[in-house]
Structures are given as C-alpha cells and as structure tokens.
Amino acid sequence: MAVDREHVLKEAAGLLTRKATASMDEIAKAAGISRATLHRHFAGRDALIRALEDLGLAQFEQALDAARLDEGDAVGALRRLLAEAEPVFAFMAFLCTENQLFEGDLHEGWDRLDARINAVFRRGQEEGCFRIDLSSVWLTEALYGLIGAGAWAVHDGRVARKDLNHSIAELLLGGARRSMEK
C-alpha cells in the first residue's frame, strides 16, 4: 500500500535523465502511481528534485565510503570506486545533467564528493602512476562524462550493462595512466 519513495525517485531519475522536461504526470506514470499520490509524497516539483539530489548524493557518498579510496594505490581505489558506484550510475547521470540545469545553484554536498574523487586522481599523480599533463580536475570531469555517456549507452542498448564498468574503468585508467609502465 505504502508507496516506495525510493522506487519513485529511481524511476524519476531515469525519466528525468532522458527527458529533463518531463511533466509531473509523466513522472507519476513512469513510477506507476497517480499524479495525486506523487504530490502527496513530494510537495512539488522542486521538492522532488531536491529529494532526488539528496538520495543520489547519499548513495554516491555511501559508494565512496565503501570503496575505501585511501587504501592501496590510486588505480585500485578508482576500480573500487567504479565497482561500488555502478548501481547508482543512473542517479549520477541525473546529478551531472541536473547540475548543469541549475547554473551556480548546486547542492552543497556535491563539492565534498567532488573533492574526494579529485583527491584520488591527485594522489595517483603524486604516486607517479597517473600522468600529470592531464589535470586531476579534468580527470574528475571526464569520469562524470564517461559515467553519463555509459549510462545513456546502456539505456538504449548500445553497450551491455555487464560491460559498462569494464568499459569505463579501462578507458579512464588507460587514458590516465602513464604509458611508460606496464
């Protein structure tokens, strides 16, 4: 009986990632509930978006924690990061495109997560296994871009879901690693 808020948010993220202009009615239908019920659980469109950001960031942060980014070398940390974050790629794709929508008005929690990822790349550069002619900031942006592109490619069948993680990790690590070793 009780609506699964998390399920609604997940469906909403999927729809809004594909179609940023989706109406509340479309979102409700995508989640399998009526527009009235959607409004009962989320005060309005703004509240829905905010909840979406909160849940996405929370899950992403949880993935970052689980990845133990400080342990081992940076390459392994990145692999663990992608493996842990894989279930929330859809949310991340939404967050990335949404951050573009609200120019300047970004969620305060985003900076913190951004810094943690940035730190991994910087550590990799300091350890000498990542090339230094690509800034850690760019590598972070590239990670988001690849996740977004990957989530989209999976969505309409151009990439198999089981290959997604390997595809992103190998491309990003191959591009970031110094070509000398190995």
Next chain:
Amino acid sequence: MAVDREHVLKEAAGLLTRKATASMDEIAKAAGISRATLHRHFAGRDALIRALEDLGLAQFEQALDAARLDEGDAVGALRRLLAEAEPVFAFMAFLCTENQLFEGDLHEGWDRLDARINAVFRRGQEEGCFRIDLSSVWLTEALYGLIGAGAWAVHDGRVARKDLNHSIAELLLGGARRSMEK
C-alpha cells in the same frame, strides 16, 4: 540590420546546453534580439531546435570532411577529427544532450556521422593500434561524453579552453590504444 541567423543559433545552443528549459524569451535575450524577431526567423521552438540540429550536424560533418578520416593511421585521424571539431564542441555538446531529449526521434543525419566516427575506431582496432576489449560503439559514445564533459568544464572555468583538445585527445587515445606498444 538583418539578424545573423547563425549567431542566434550559436547563442541558443550555448544557452540551451546549460539550461534545457530556457524559454523563447530567454533565448531571444541571450541572442540580443526581441522575442518577436526570434519568432520571425524561426516559426517556433520546434523549428528553432530543428535548425539548431541542422546547423550543428552540418558543421560537424564539415569538420569530419576536413579531418580526412581515411588517411594515415586511426590515431592521427582521431587527432585531426578533434582538432577540426574543436570549434563546434559547443554545438556537439548540445546535440548530445538534445538527442537524449527526443528519445527515438533522432535526426536522420546523425546516424551517418555516427557511423563515420565508429568506422575510425573500428579501423584502429583492425590495424591493431586500438584495444579490442572496448567496442568501437563504446569508444564512439565515450568520445561524445568527453566532448560534452569538456565543453561543460571549459564553460565554468575548470579546464582552460586551450587545454581542452589535448585533454580529450590524450585521455581518449590513451584509453583506446593498446598498452603494449610505445
């Protein structure tokens, strides 16, 4: 006196990439003209979007032609592709996000350009300089994703425009190339 259609489209692309829900009034203001004049040159929002797609695809195709993708090795072809396409990255970023907006209803010309890029990656794989565990389809998607992420990163100053091309090329080529050689 006569409005520069191309300038209007360029401004519109820039604005719509950042804010997909921008109103016709906002687009007009961004282009420095009135809403009335905008409607005189483009029958409506749909027509504007269509014109945007047409111009973006035409410029992108022109870049592909100039890059002589069939000459030399695949790595060089990709470098030339990125160099030639660099001025139209903003348009491409728009096209990528816009293709997501109209699910299924994609521009017919896109397939052709997509196939040309895909062919470069496939050729690189057949020539043995690109790894084969990453599908050419994924590499193509990754190219779009990196261009989109790069254009966005440049837009709000996280990456210098002069570094953009190098950043994308090195990351993509580094990730795509077989790590054995060089």
Next chain:
DNA sequence: AACGCGTGAGACGTCACTGTCTCATTCGGG
C-alpha cells in the same frame, strides 16, 4: 523627403502544466 524593410515593444487568446481540492475505492489490521 518619401518610402520600405526589419526591428522592438507590447497586447492578446490559447494551451499545458501545476498545485490543491474532493470523492469514491481498495486494501489491511483490529
């Protein structure tokens, strides 16, 4: 000067979406 073209400003009706409401229905627990 007179004319015409393109533009800016604004008014207007239309339409889709929003947010809130009411009412009937259903499902589960006491």
Next chain:
DNA sequence: CCCGAATGAGACAGTGACGTCTCACGCGTT
C-alpha cells in the same frame, strides 16, 4: 466484520510560456 489509511480519478483555478498580432520607431535606399 468494520474502520481507517492510502490511493486513483477527476475537477478547479492560477501561472507561465507560446504563437500571433498590431503599432511605432530606426535606418537605409531611392
């Protein structure tokens, strides 16, 4: 069994954007 909570369906006015229109102005041409 009955009651209450949650849902679905629909009505309602408010809002904003859209597309079209008219009118006045600026500017170049004849």
